[in-house]
Amino acid sequence: MSLHDDLTAVQRSLEDLVRSVGRLEQRVGGGLEIRRVRSDTDHLRESLELLRAQASADSPDRPAPTAGRAVSDMVTIPDAPYDASLWTDAEDEGLGARDRRAP
Secondary structure (H helix, E strand, O other), X not given: OOHHHHHHHHHHHXXXXXXXXXXXXXXXXXXXXXXXXXXXXXXXXXXXXXXXXXXXXXOOOOOOOOOOOOOOOOOOOOOOOOOHHHHOOOOEOOOEOOOOOOO
């Protein structure tokens, strides 16, 4: 099986899981436990989308997914000196203001 076939099989299994969790939620109600399971299935869905995006970025013949953040989005950090004036009135967490002594 190719990677694409494996990802498609996982997607189908995940869709079955989502449907099963929905049926289970109708039977047992919307308690904390079922919300956790629902949240876990949502996280699995997001992780699979990221995996698909990574796989399609590695292989140019596959289209990139439309949902989620693109894998190639990179944040460039400049080499210019840091502007400390951005934080002149900020307080250090737990220590108070810069010009005062810590407790």
